[in-house]
Amino acid sequence: MDLKSTRDAFGEALVELGSENSNLLVMDADLSISTKTCLFSGKYPERFFNAGIAEQNMVGVASGLSKTGKTVVVSTLAVFAPGRSYDQIRNTLVHSNCNVKIIVTHAGLSVGKDGSSHQSIEDIALSRVIPGLNVIIPCDAVETRAAIRMAVNTPGPFYIRLGRPEVPVINKINYEFKLGKGVVLREGNDITLIGCGIMVFEMLKTAKILEENDISAEVINMPSIKPIDKDLIRNRARKTGMVFTCEEHSIIGGLGSAVLETIEEEKNIYVKRIGLEDTFGESGLPEELFEKYGLSAEKITEKILKIYKKERSGYDC
Numbered sequence: 001m002d003l004k005s006t007r008d009a010f011g012e013a014l015v016e017l018g019s020e021n022s023n024l025l026v027m028d029a030d031l032s033i034s035t036k037t038c039l040f041s042g043k044y045p046e047r048f049f050n051a052g053i054a055e056q057n058m059v060g061v062a063s064g065l066s067k068t069g070k071t072v073v074v075s076t077l078a079v080f081a082p083g084r085s086y087d088q089i090r091n092t093l094v095h096s097n098c099n100v101k102i103i104v105t106h107a108g109l110s111v112g113k114d115g116s117s118h119q120s121i122e123d124i125a126l127s128r129v130i131p132g133l134n135v136i137i138p139c140d141a142v143e144t145r146a147a148i149r150m151a152v153n154t155p156g157p158f159y160i161r162l163g164r165p166e167v168p169v170i171n172k173i174n175y176e177f178k179l180g181k182g183v184v185l186r187e188g189n190d191i192t193l194i195g196c197g198i199m200v201f202e203m204l205k206t207a208k209i210l211e212e213n214d215i216s217a218e219v220i221n222m223p224s225i226k227p228i229d230k231d232l233i234r235n236r237a238r239k240t241g242m243v244f245t246c247e248e249h250s251i252i253g254g255l256g257s258a259v260l261e262t263i264e265e266e267k268n269i270y271v272k273r274i275g276l277e278d279t280f281g282e283s284g285l286p287e288e289l290f291e292k293y294g295l296s297a298e299k300i301t302e303k304i305l306k307i308y309k310k311e312r313s314g315y316d317c
Contacts, residue, residue: 001168007105009141010162011036013148014073018044023069024152027062029055029076035105037075055080059088059100066098071152074100078107078120078161082127094133094157101151102127103160108248109276109293110165110198115283121276125253127159128226134179135226136160137255139200140170143223146177154179161197165286168201170221180227184236188218191242191308194233196222196255199246202290205297206304215308225258233262242311243271244304248295251275270311274300 018024018040027049032038041048051058055076062072074081081104082089093100104123111119127135136151136158138144144162151158170185185200186207195203200221207217220236222229237243243263245256256273263269274294281289290296294303 001170003166004141004169005164005166006138006141006144006162007034007036007164009144010103010105010148011039013145014040015043017149017152018047021071021152023071025049025065025070025072027051027058027072027074029053029058029080031076034077035075037073055085056088059085059102060092062100063088063093063096063098066100067096070099072100073103073152075103075105077118078104078123079118080104082123082159083120086126090130094130097132098157099155101148101158101160103148103158103162105162106164107161108163108198109281109289109295110163110248110286112164112286112289113283116280119281121248121250121281122253123161124225124247124249124255125257128253128258132157133226134158136223137196137225138162138223139195139197139221140167142169142171142173142175143177146175147223150177150179163198165198167198170201170204177223180224180229182220182222182224182229182232184218184232185221186217186219188216188240190216190240191244191304192218192220192236192240193244193246194220194222194255194259195246196225197248199248199295202295202297202300203246206300209297209301210304213305215304222255225255228258228262230262233259234266237263237266237269237271241269242308243269244274244300245271246274246295246300249275251277270307272303272307274303
C-alpha cells in the first residue's frame with residue numbers, strides 16, 4: 001500500500017483550494033512547517049498569516065476575519081487547539097457560527113517521541129461537546145483531501161483532526177466525503193469494528209486476523225464523529241449484536257462514547273471501547289506505543305478474542 005501522512009495531504013489540499021477560492025485565508029501559530037500550511041504560504045503569501053505562538057489570539061482574529069466574508073483555516077498542533085484556545089473556540093468562534101475551519105495535526109498517541117505533553121488524547125471529547133461544531137477524523141490522505149474540500153466549501157465551524165506519521169492509503173482517488181456518513185470497508189456477520197483516523201487500518205488488519213480464527217468481522221470507517229452516522233451504527237449493531245470501537249484517544253468522550261450514545265436504547269448489544277484508558281501516553285515510537293497501550297492490531301485482536309469467547313460461548317475468562 002502507498003503511504004502518505006494526512007498532514008501532507010492537508011497542505012496539498014490547501015494549495016488546490018487556494019487557486020479556486022480567492023476568499024480563502026490560512027492562519028498558523030508558528031508551526032507551518034510541521035502542519036504543512038507552509039505550502040499555502042509559499043503559493044499565496046498575501047493570504048497567509050502567522051499568528052506566532054498565540055493560538056488564542058489566532059482563533060479570535062480568524063473569527064473576526066470570517067465576518068468580513070472570508071473563509072478561514074486555522075492550524076496548529078492538536079494539543080494547542082482545542083486545548084489552549086478552548087474559550088476562544090467555544091465563545092467566539094463556534095458561538096457566533098464563524099466560517100472558520102480548525103484543522104490540527106500531530107493528534108493522538110502516534111505523535112510518538114514528542115511525549116505525553118504533546119500527545120492530544122482528549123481533543124475529540126473537547127470539540128465534540130461544543131454545540132454546532134462539526135468534528136472530522138479522516139483515515140488516510142485521500143479522505144483528508146476530500147474532507148477538507150467539503151469543509152472549506154461548507155459554511156460553519158469545523159474541527160478536523162490529522163496525524164503526524166505516514167499512513168496507508170485505503171481509499172480510491174475518486175473518494176467523495178459525506179458529512180455525517182460512515183463507510184463500510186469490509187462486510188462481516190459476527191462482530192462490528194468501528195474506527196476513525198489511523199486506527200481504521202489497524203481494524204482492517206484485525207479483521208484479517210480474526211478471520212483466521214473463524215470470526216467474521218465487518219469494518220466501518222467513521223470519519224464523521226459529529227454529526228455521526230446513527231442509522232449505520234444502529235443497523236450494523238443490530239445485525240451483529242457486538243460492537244468494538246477503536247481510537248487513539250481516551251475512551252472517555254471520543255468515538256466510543258459517541259457510538260454508545262447512539263445505541264443507548266438498543267437491547268442485547270455488547271459494546272467495548274478500545275483506546276487510552278484514562279492515562280497519558282509517553283515518549284516512544286508510534287508502533288511501540290500502540291503495542292504498549294493495546295492499539296496494535298495484534299493487541300486489539302487479543303482483547304476481542306477474549307471477549308468474544310466469553311460473550312458467545314460462555315467461556316470463563
